[in-house]
Amino acid sequence: MKTDYPELNPAERILLGPGPSDVSARVLAAMAKPTLGHLDPEYLAIMDDTRRLLQHVFRTTNELTIAMPGTGSAGMETCVANLVEPGDEVIIGVCGYFGARMVEMAERHGAAVHRVEAPWGEIIDPAAIGRALADHPATKVVGVVHAETSTGAHQPLEEISALAHAAGALLLVDAVTSLGCVELRLDDWAIDACYSCSQKGLSSPPGLAPVSFSPMAAERIKGRKSRVRSWYLDLSLVSRYWSSDRVYHHTASSNLGYALYEGLRMVAEEGLDARQTRHLDHHRALRAGLEALGLSYIPERSLPNLNAVRVPDGADDPDVRKRLLNEYGIEIGAGLGPFAGKAWRIGIMGSSCTQRNVILVLGALESILGDMGVAVPKGAAITAASGVFAS
Amino acid sequence: MKTDYPELNPAERILLGPGPSDVSARVLAAMAKPTLGHLDPEYLAIMDDTRRLLQHVFRTTNELTIAMPGTGSAGMETCVANLVEPGDEVIIGVCGYFGARMVEMAERHGAAVHRVEAPWGEIIDPAAIGRALADHPATKVVGVVHAETSTGAHQPLEEISALAHAAGALLLVDAVTSLGCVELRLDDWAIDACYSCSQKGLSSPPGLAPVSFSPMAAERIKGRKSRVRSWYLDLSLVSRYWSSDRVYHHTASSNLGYALYEGLRMVAEEGLDARQTRHLDHHRALRAGLEALGLSYIPERSLPNLNAVRVPDGADDPDVRKRLLNEYGIEIGAGLGPFAGKAWRIGIMGSSCTQRNVILVLGALESILGDMGVAVPKGAAITAASGVFAS
Numbered sequence: 001m002k003t004d005y006p007e008l009n010p011a012e013r014i015l016l017g018p019g020p021s022d023v024s025a026r027v028l029a030a031m032a033k034p035t036l037g038h039l040d041p042e043y044l045a046i047m048d049d050t051r052r053l054l055q056h057v058f059r060t061t062n063e064l065t066i067a068m069p070g071t072g073s074a075g076m077e078t079c080v081a082n083l084v085e086p087g088d089e090v091i092i093g094v095c096g097y098f099g100a101r102m103v104e105m106a107e108r109h110g111a112a113v114h115r116v117e118a119p120w121g122e123i124i125d126p127a128a129i130g131r132a133l134a135d136h137p138a139t140k141v142v143g144v145v146h147a148e149t150s151t152g153a154h155q156p157l158e159e160i161s162a163l164a165h166a167a168g169a170l171l172l173v174d175a176v177t178s179l180g181c182v183e184l185r186l187d188d189w190a191i192d193a194c195y196s197c198s199q200k201g202l203s204s205p206p207g208l209a210p211v212s213f214s215p216m217a218a219e220r221i222k223g224r225k226s227r228v229r230s231w232y233l234d235l236s237l238v239s240r241y242w243s244s245d246r247v248y249h250h251t252a253s254s255n256l257g258y259a260l261y262e263g264l265r266m267v268a269e270e271g272l273d274a275r276q277t278r279h280l281d282h283h284r285a286l287r288a289g290l291e292a293l294g295l296s297y298i299p300e301r302s303l304p305n306l307n308a309v310r311v312p313d314g315a316d317d318p319d320v321r322k323r324l325l326n327e328y329g330i331e332i333g334a335g336l337g338p339f340a341g342k343a344w345r346i347g348i349m350g351s352s353c354t355q356r357n358v359i360l361v362l363g364a365l366e367s368i369l370g371d372m373g374v375a376v377p378k379g380a381a382i383t384a385a386s387g388v389f390a391s
Numbered sequence: 392m393k394t395d396y397p398e399l400n401p402a403e404r405i406l407l408g409p410g411p412s413d414v415s416a417r418v419l420a421a422m423a424k425p426t427l428g429h430l431d432p433e434y435l436a437i438m439d440d441t442r443r444l445l446q447h448v449f450r451t452t453n454e455l456t457i458a459m460p461g462t463g464s465a466g467m468e469t470c471v472a473n474l475v476e477p478g479d480e481v482i483i484g485v486c487g488y489f490g491a492r493m494v495e496m497a498e499r500h501g502a503a504v505h506r507v508e509a510p511w512g513e514i515i516d517p518a519a520i521g522r523a524l525a526d527h528p529a530t531k532v533v534g535v536v537h538a539e540t541s542t543g544a545h546q547p548l549e550e551i552s553a554l555a556h557a558a559g560a561l562l563l564v565d566a567v568t569s570l571g572c573v574e575l576r577l578d579d580w581a582i583d584a585c586y587s588c589s590q591k592g593l594s595s596p597p598g599l600a601p602v603s604f605s606p607m608a609a610e611r612i613k614g615r616k617s618r619v620r621s622w623y624l625d626l627s628l629v630s631r632y633w634s635s636d637r638v639y640h641h642t643a644s645s646n647l648g649y650a651l652y653e654g655l656r657m658v659a660e661e662g663l664d665a666r667q668t669r670h671l672d673h674h675r676a677l678r679a680g681l682e683a684l685g686l687s688y689i690p691e692r693s694l695p696n697l698n699a700v701r702v703p704d705g706a707d708d709p710d711v712r713k714r715l716l717n718e719y720g721i722e723i724g725a726g727l728g729p730f731a732g733k734a735w736r737i738g739i740m741g742s743s744c745t746q747r748n749v750i751l752v753l754g755a756l757e758s759i760l761g762d763m764g765v766a767v768p769k770g771a772a773i774t775a776a777s778g779v780f781a782s
Binding site: 002004005006008009010011012013015017019020022023028029030031032033034035036037038040041042043046049052053056069070071072073074077081101104105107108109197199205206207227228229230231232233248249250251252253254255256258259261262264265268325331336 | 393395396397399400401402403404406408410411413414419420421422423424425426427428429431432433434437440443444447460461462463464465468472492495496498499500588590596597598618619620621622623624639640641642643644645646647649650652653655656659716722727
């Protein structure tokens with residue numbers, strides 16, 4: 001048996017894909033602080049501050065606001081598994097990969113799912129949700145994706161929220177790619193359940209999933225007639241560990257907790273409004289540059305922090321991504337599902353959202369595409385982006 | 392909204408509880424290396440090496456050997472959720488908290504569970520498993536806990552394995568507290584499914600759950616008639632990410648992956664046999680010292696790496712633990728369930744298992760208990776432990 005393995009020496013990437021985003025030296029240093037036990041009074045104090053910081057970024061006073069011990073998908077399944085009981089009718093908007101994932105989870109937890117579909121890259125028409133609610137008046141939950149990571153589409157939520165609540169349903173929102181980058185207001189928009197991740201807008205490493213539940217959602221969960229099908233994701237158990245009871249459920253990773261805390265602290269220091277503006281400003285510059293290169297956006301309503309563009313004619317998709325990675329250390333995202341080979345997803349999230357990175361990725365794309373024989377106007381991208389930054 | 396939160400400055404504990412164990416500076420430094428994307432070729436190479444290292448510590452050639460993105464309990468639920476289909480008969484040995492947890496999970500995933508019980512602190516009699524198998528010949532899975540973290544009991548597995556297989560059942564083993572400390576041989580002992588954690592014998596931070604499945608268990612999972620109830624823990628999806636297909640499932644935490652890799656590398660460097668011997672030797676010294684202090688072990692068959700002793704008359708349980716923490720920075724574990732207030736659980740696992748820590752915890756206990764008026768013979772504990780170390 002081989003027992004001699006190499007020392008770790010990972011490359012220093014610039015993470016401009018759909019996540020993870022760049023993790024700052026400050027967050028990495030926080031994560032490497034000495035491990036505390038999951039019931040150490042010092043760690044419990046950090047959890048309490050983390051809850052307050054999560055409430056801040058979610059813009060909510062929800063008491064049931066915690067970080068689940070898993071990735072964003074564990075956050076999705078936490079929401080679905082706890083809100084849904086077998087036989088419950090659920091409406092889910094599907095216009096990309098992650099809406100479809102929510103459907104699959106809801107089915108596994110016993111829901112009768114009614115899909116409201118739109119083509120990939122588009123958003124869900126609130127009127128279609130309204131019609132589905134009229135067709136299925138017993139609907140318990142309406143689920144939509146705020147930021148569809150597979151297409152870059154930015155879904156407005158307020159109208160859907162009003163429709164769901166008028167029909168007596170709860171609103172469940174996927175904010176995996178929006179939290180910390182894009183305006184998101186749990187209380188103002190009456191979102192009942194929301195999940196996200198640690199590694200995009202919050203620029204911590206992956207591994208934790210912030211979730212938040214309105215008092216109405218918490219009541220619904222409390223009144224369940226059946227046990228949640230997943231023990232690991234059962235909020236009635238996990239929330240007791242986050243409560244003053246501190247009942248042991250799982251061994252929380254204090255080091256991941258430090259990283260999330262530090263990432264959240266950096267969000268709070270910058271200010272949520274300023275942070276949203278930063279993402280919008282950099283998006284405008286990046287967009288001007290990408291369009292000057294001749295690249296077209298896939299979604300009509302693009303997220304600022306995740307830019308999905310069509311792979312241009314004459315470009316070899318895997319080769320472009322490989323050259324970005326090998327020559328520049330830049331990671332961008334490939335297309336998923338029907339967009340495989342047809343889309344690039346360029347993320348500027350959290351710590352990755354800098355003028356330096358915008359100019360670099362534009363320059364690198366111009367160089368690689370030109371080298372590949374794609375007709376790109378020389379210097380136009382940098383000029384266009386610089387013009388936005390200067391304005 | 393308060394946005395000013397303190398800089399992290401966690402205390403440097405000595406972790407002598409039931410987990411997490413001490414994380415070395417080397418592992419913490421590895422974890423803080425630059426974050427890689429979950430599909431970065433460099434990270435995929437680290438995953439491949441991690442699988443080989445996990446096979447090494449599990450002593451198996453099982454192809455389906457991976458690290459699940461959650462804590463040890465997520466590993467438990469992964470095994471249960473994937474092996475069990477609704478209506479399946481399952482036999483589970485219960486002589487502590489974690490056997491009971493396995494029962495609860497199996498029920499949530501639809502199993503008809505037959506418990507084989509023993510009092511807390513004892514082990515499961517293989518003959519009782521044999522009788523249960525005779526009573527329930529359709530049993531699909533027998534689940535037992537190798538190292539019962541709540542009681543410190545060390546369960547022998549070989550006889551139970553033979554009985555399970557003779558009856559056509561698969562053997563599922565909880566090795567959360569044994570992997571990397573105590574002899575554990577998946578292939579030699581014909582264990583079909585096994586789960587553990589990153590933060591005990593492997594001395595990495597919590598957050599990942601090594602699991603391994605025999606070819607027979609993998610076949611069983613492949614032939615399921617129903618979907619696994621948890622999407623996040625569905626091996627048919629997660630294993631495709633670990634396979635050469637690299638199909639996206641979740642955003643793996645590269646930083647946690649680095650820490651696990653480095654912890655495993657340290658195990659391989661030391662050698663598994665040497666590591667087991669180290670735990671046995673330090674256990675003998677600790678045991679001699681604890682018994683010299685007048686403390687008695689709860690389980691007849693104690694794990695070497697987790698030492699559960701009775702709280703002595705005259706000692707104030709929470710006060711002793713608080714003083715160990717505040718005066719010495721030492722964390723030990725409290726009793727769980729029926730042992731609450733009655734037991735201390737002293738772990739010497741992985742990087743925590745040193746002569747320095749054994750002598751320190753004995754000295755600290757002697758000082759605190761003496762100060763509290765418990766009759767402890769002066770110097771006897773250190774003398775007894777030193778004698779073992781010198782032998």
